[in-house]
Amino acid sequence: MALRFKNLDGSGPHPMSTVFQWAVADKVAGRRRKSAATCAMRRVEPDLAVLAVPPAPGEGARLTWLGHASWLVQLEGVSLLIDPVLRDSIPGFIRRNVPPGVPTGQLPPIQATLVSHNHYDHLDLPTVRQVGAPVIGGLGLTRYFQRTGLSVTELDWWGSTRVGAVTVHFVPAQHWSRRGLADVNETLWGGFVVEGTHTRVYHSGDTAYFEGFREIGRRFPGIDAALLPIGAYDPEWFMEKQHMNPEQAVQAYEDLGARRFLAMHWGTFKLTDEPLDEPPQRLDAEWKRRALPVEPLHVLAVGESLTVAPGAPRQG
Template sequence: MVWKNPHYDAAKAHHTPEGFRNLEPDTREPGGLQRWRKERKEQGLPRPPTEGYDAFAQRWWQTATFDGEDDAAWWLGHASVLVRHGGLTVLTDPVMGHRASPLSFVGPARRTRVPVDVDGLPPIDVVLLSHNHYDHLDERTVRAIARRFPQVVFLVPLGLKRWFERRKIAHVHELDWWATTEVRGAEFTFVPARHWSARSLWDRNRSLWGGWVMAREGFRFWFAGDTGYSDALAEIGRRAGPIDLAAIPIGAYAPRWFMRGQHVDPAEAVRLHQEVACRQSIAIHWGVFELADDQLDEPPRLLTGALANAGLPDEAFLLLNIGSRIAL
């Protein structure tokens, strides 16, 4: 039986009868995945960080603490960001498992520990999910959060609500691009990204992907999720800005011939920071899982250079330790 997209709207260009699509051209070449796997095996990629994994973790990791009630944001590793503003606490793409994989014994494993487990989290009001890849949607973590915080609201891309319902997780709302919902005094808008979705060989692009903009009491936070570069993303700033704080990915970009349609590199991340007109950004999606050919410590080096080339200070696009916080 052929699967049909139950959300299909012919008036929307990113909808198809079979699922969803990017508005940009597909950059993946036939046989590209096999070519990439062959090349990285032959070249022994990715290589360890320059000074080794232990030294990398000592440099970029610390335990997360959530004392006080002041407005702040924490980077908890990979795409997990916790934002507390005016007493509302929001968590993005919580992944606290050891592997980004459907299996416990194979798949990308953590190279840096989680800075806090679910039991150590402060009360969470809203969880934002960007898409269903295993390094962004971890079933064990989501179940644990739902058990510990029964009233937590999960905001997810269109087509992903059923995954939560099958696991009897309540308070789930799914949104299409540019749709908005209100939760506990904050407005959340699901915004486009250039990526894709799948949790198996048979469900590619059956659910949507994207980022989120939270607006509350004059403060706006953009969580970019996973994205390749597109000049169309500047519309986020025009329609949902101005952005006070952004979380933009900088890792898993090599080789460019294979990754450019799904992951920005540090220079493109800086370009998005500028084009979306973000007041300040923090770098995410690096330093935890080896998902591509770049070394774990290469993205921060390249980001520093990209900022200098753009004439921006380091404070405009922050490199945080995993587990650290910034005041808002």
């Protein structure tokens, strides 16, 4: 089958025989690690009055973790959502382990919703429709919104668009796309660099570790905050083509040359075999093994915000 889109290295998703081995054969044979579907998660009640007012131009960026890969990113007087999945469950009867950091009905006015790719744990159409903001995503994404009345801006890798005073860049990731039975890699996946006059924020989307992190860091030097996935990696023989483990996420952070590491994609949905609370433990161990300074590492509570102070004005 010819694929419309491929990764930078030419790869696509696992063949169905490999998917069957992971999803069915290994499970029946008892070869997959067993762990609980829930865990205790830190969650804080956000200050909705504060979130209602995004930082003004030149005041930096406020980043609020809503759970999984969902973020509220506010800068330059603009509020953006990235990969908002805020309902109680996702298709496949996978329920949330922790409520969203901010329920959909309590979000501030949103100027744009950024969608990294079409997997159900990153693109939740009911959430996006309820938010009602214009959508920005990869090539081919418009098909999912034709009956919603929402405007969609499609971007190729390295493409960009403006939302007020903010520039949104779509950048490569090592992943794949599929939402139905016959649409493998028909829409483009990726990550985002959200750029204001003084602040750059990177959201990787779903991704395996790949050489593209160095190129993203080269094209966007001085990334102030990298939002990187640390969960959904076990069994690694199957997941490593599409998700990073915590040790690889630290390497990605160093490849990017980012100032801060913010962990995501863990603790919310039980998608793979590792315990839900294992990823931050491995992240902490790897951070200490590399003797990295403690201050740049942030494992936020769900609903918690981090304000990234502005740096020097961006050039270009």
